[in-house]
Amino acid sequence: MSQDPDYYRTVSLKLSEVLSDIGVNKRMILKRRRIIFLKETMDRCTDILLHKDIPIYRFGSQSEGSTTLGLKSDADALICLTMFNVIQDRSEWQPGKLNLLMIQDETTSPGYCLLQRLRMDEPLPVPTDSLDHVPDRHLTASRGKVLLKNTLNRVFVSEGDVINGPASSAQGRSGYTDKDLVIALCCKSWPVEAQPWLLQQGLGRWPTEDMKRYCETTGCFVVPVSSKNGQNEELEWRISTSQAERCLMLNLNITQLRCYILMKMILKTFINPQCDGVLSSFMCKTVLFHCIQNTRSNHWRQSNLLPCLICCLTVLQNFVTQENCPHFITPENNLMAGRISPHNKHKILEILQNILQGGDCALQEIPTDDLGMRLQVKMNMDEAFLYYQTRAQIHNTISTLLLLNTISTICVHHKHLLREIMHDGNERVRERLSDFIFTLTRMYRVVGLSSLVKSALKLLLPRFSSSLGSVIASHNIYTTHSISPEALGWFSAGLNLDVASGRLKLASALYCVGDMERAEFVLRNTEEKYDLNTVEPACNCYYEHPVYYSRLGFMHKCNTGNEELIQHTTAFCVTFLRCEIGCVPKELQYEMFRSTQEDRLERIEMADYWLDWAVVDSLPYLYFLQYKTYGSFQRVADQHCALANLVTTIETESNLGHRETALNLLGQCMEQENRHTDALHCYMKSLNIQARNNAAKVLICRLLNEIVNMQGPALN
Template sequence: MIQDETTSPGYCLLQLLQMDEPLPVPEHEIPYELASCIGCVGGRVCIKNTWFHGALHKGLVKNGPACTDTLTNQDLVPAFLCKSWPAEAQPWLGRQGIGIWPTEEMKRYCENTGCFVVSVSSKSGLYEEFEWRISTSLAERFLMFSLNITQMRCYIVMKMILKTFINPRCNGVLSSFMCKNVLLHCIQNTQSNSWRPSNLLACLTCCLIVLENFVGQINCPHFIIPENNLMVGRIFPRNKHKILEILQNIIRSEGRALLEIPIDNLGPTLQVRMSMYGAFQYYCTSAEIYGKISGELLHLLSRFVSAVHEKLIKEILKGNDDVQEIFSDFTFKLVNTYREIGCYSLKKSALKLLIPLVCSSLGSVVASSEINDHSVISRKALACFSIGLDSDVSSGRLKLASAMYCLGDMIRTEFVLRNIEDLYDLNIVEPVCRYTAFRCSRTRQGFKDKSSTGNEELIREIAAFCVTFTRYEINCVPQELKYEMFRSTQEDMIERHHILGYWMDWAVVDSLPYLYFLQYKTYGHLQRAAAQQQALTNLVTTIKTESNLYHNETALNLLGQCMEQENRHNDALRCYMLSLNIRARNNAANFLIPKLLYAFANRHVV
């Protein structure tokens, strides 16, 4: 097996060896009877991918690497067996997703299955006649047999959707194999308890969103060999937009599109079942109604707490005096007011939720000044951070981790980040931003279930506020996030809302992407490469699949700068362009793109 710069990822050349010893066959010794299926590539005698054609009888229909026997309705795939695991698939054995799947035991089994090479070339290879595709089909077969019923149903319905809605209108550009890889990526990067029968529609929607993202990027990475893009040469601009439109309509239909699927009588069967149970679907028990109202109220309260916190910061920053002193005095007054109010007061409950957020901001302002002056964080700042830890699941802790990171204390930073990841249950915790009022988002079922008690202090356990840094906290902010504080040109300022646009002079980022970004940077400093790559994978997955993010453009800008660090400059540019698609003005991407191109022009990057 030969792999070099001329072969596409996931493909190889097969060099002919002598029968009696493992040495290459010289060009002048090519057997006459093999001349038609052997040729020379770069001085090597290599086998053409038409090698098996002479052994196949007539009546077989060629379909990629497979040949279909129309009489028996069987697929035959001639291939060479390779007993060793392919080198390109080696990183997969060490990769781990959110779902902790596949397990280490499953990966060990897959590694021992070896691989095949099948007679099909890539769409972009230099030597189309000689390329052979590396197939990990035995490992994939084993993974598919390990799926539960919900995961199998997702795969089957995805295939039905392709056959019904997409391929008839788009010349069959998407394949079942792509659906399989989309499903495996989703399983690896979601919590395992999400894949249950009652959650089938949400799981299917997750798969369709990932497929939509792959189509948008024209890149469907092979699950085991992600460098192998399954969409190369299959999707072009003229059908890309049509596919995206169809997928978006199906996703927005919230399951109603399934009623139009005739395959296996799926649509009519669903219609009948809906008619049978339709009379009961609008009736809820008192407990269910109470739980739903409690969930909505808690979500609304979370947004108001976030909004009041930001408004207080805005008012404090208006003064021209010592901001740190004003902040300290104001926080002191809040704490004293809280102590003086009676036990059963709504004001006391409100202050109990607000004070930790204000303390986190004060701690960050103090720490920023101290890091700048003395490269230390005082007890006063740490005490403020400590009070702010329980403001919610993540934002207070992320402020502390960010300060520790900027101080250079990577051990403590990693400890805090690990604690946040343990607390952040992806099935329950709901991202919260004051700007949620302008977005139509659905809260998680786990959030609704937990909030049914009506206890407002649950915000600390099931809500994740956005992390907000003002310019007075700039020394507690990693360099990559500082660009967000200077996102606006004079022309951009005109585009801002005259009342609500003040936050654009700050750095505001959703908690979950910031968690994974800080993990990526911290593990890089600690030289823990596997953990760093896992953090990068989690960051990519979150941006692709988390529908309730409110600062996607900032998350994409952070991801782009991670890609620059990985020397994946095309991917970095793609992230910045996606960010601009979300927010064309008042976006740091407008500075990051010229910075990247300048580095290219001056050969600062390879």
């Protein structure tokens, strides 16, 4: 490799440019982090509404911003089971809680512990003979102690998920990022074996004293997995300092993050495919931490990126040689213990040596995000490569995926909370929705102006306002054939979350009460706001529903801001509980009763509960309501225009989540037009999309009955 300092500087700057182009720059990293922390905040808000205390933490590359499109990083979530009180000293014992004492002895590996069950009435061990009277498959008696087994995580594994260490992974599902879900127990105190780390001071004076003080307050988790060489395969729990590590990652500068991403690309391209994936990205992160701690801070600058990478790879090489990668916070914990076979060790060292000798040559071979080709172009070693995306296109794509992630989170939380109240009566649903809104509003008033919590609340409140308005209006229509000012007020509060769904719930209620003029006004206003070039339908109902990001106007908009864009670029599907049936046209009411007894046996209630609701995409519902409203005015030309728009939407809009429902509505419009063959065609097409849980079965029977009855006199 050339020893010319200008060479290192040139390659470093060009490499920094390439990484910036593919989204590893301050703006996109902050954007990634904001969206994930917003998701985490919405999780907490939902927990508060349901009076639950099961916090979800979003750790890993997505929340750190340490990924690219080509790395395809998992979405890592840690679910903390707070019903357990994990303690390191009996003085931390709490009465009435499931107290677990962390035990580390000569049988436990460094960084791991056993969890001993303590009594709930006093800080003493549960006697081993208690299991004779009350067996528990998660507890076992060992060495005179009652210990919690690490098989606890299997209780939370969904069908089809893959167990990978402490995580259950949902993989390969169309339209979704792979997810790693880790179950953990929380310990409020900092690990005893990590106390020395708080006192260490490296050459780079990193981490700072402020960072260490914060890290100490984060305590730790214990996750259900044993060490590779442990003697207690079903009993050991790994001690995790994930919150402290996230703090360290969020305090890296841009060069340090780029260095980490390059290490992950090297791992993915050269090492793991040939070496059984024995090295992990967490090892790369650990190497980076050690290097930062032991080098001066001015070393980590853009013009020095290549030497920084070489430094990290050299340290990784030394760790592999020694077969010891010391955990950054608890160095006695060797992350490589029992992981690397002699063959893989030799192969890894050979690959690393070739990379270190070749310098940027190896980087030019990395296919991830076209990094190698881009670097060659930047170095003027190749003609401009025309087939990869431009910087602007990549940033648009990242921004689009992040906004869609937020949209999905809003849908999930809205549906989850409606699921909790769906079986209550109208009055009880009204009370629960009012409680949700009151709680969220109270939270909104007490948080800071620029708080992320405030942003999360702005996204959650309008959907519940619309639902409450619809529940009240449904009762009004049933009892007084009118819509009360209270209902209209809540509808108004829910209008501006997105482009269409709140307005369509209002228009639907107005149509059902017979106020056609106001319904037509709201529909016209909705159509004006619904820019077909930029507005993207948003549905999170069908778990396997793939999404195609084909609307360029939407992607361009996404890159101009964050979650506030949802108001102008998104159309959620329109959702009605059964207690809102008074606000639902009779043609859509069939969807609330779509499931036969046989269908119900095949349903997965954790995912399919919404099939007892009426749910329809905004755009086809807009045109359906226009068709019905214009019909009441006998505006035939406008009515047929709305019908034509409904047909076109069903045929051309690729992102509809409920195309079968739109076809069922279209079929009923065709029946109204006396086009019975076309209506039957719509219902059959609907069944081809969803064979089960489809109201088309009822609609076909009803249509055939009508046709037979119409032909009856002629047959006689």
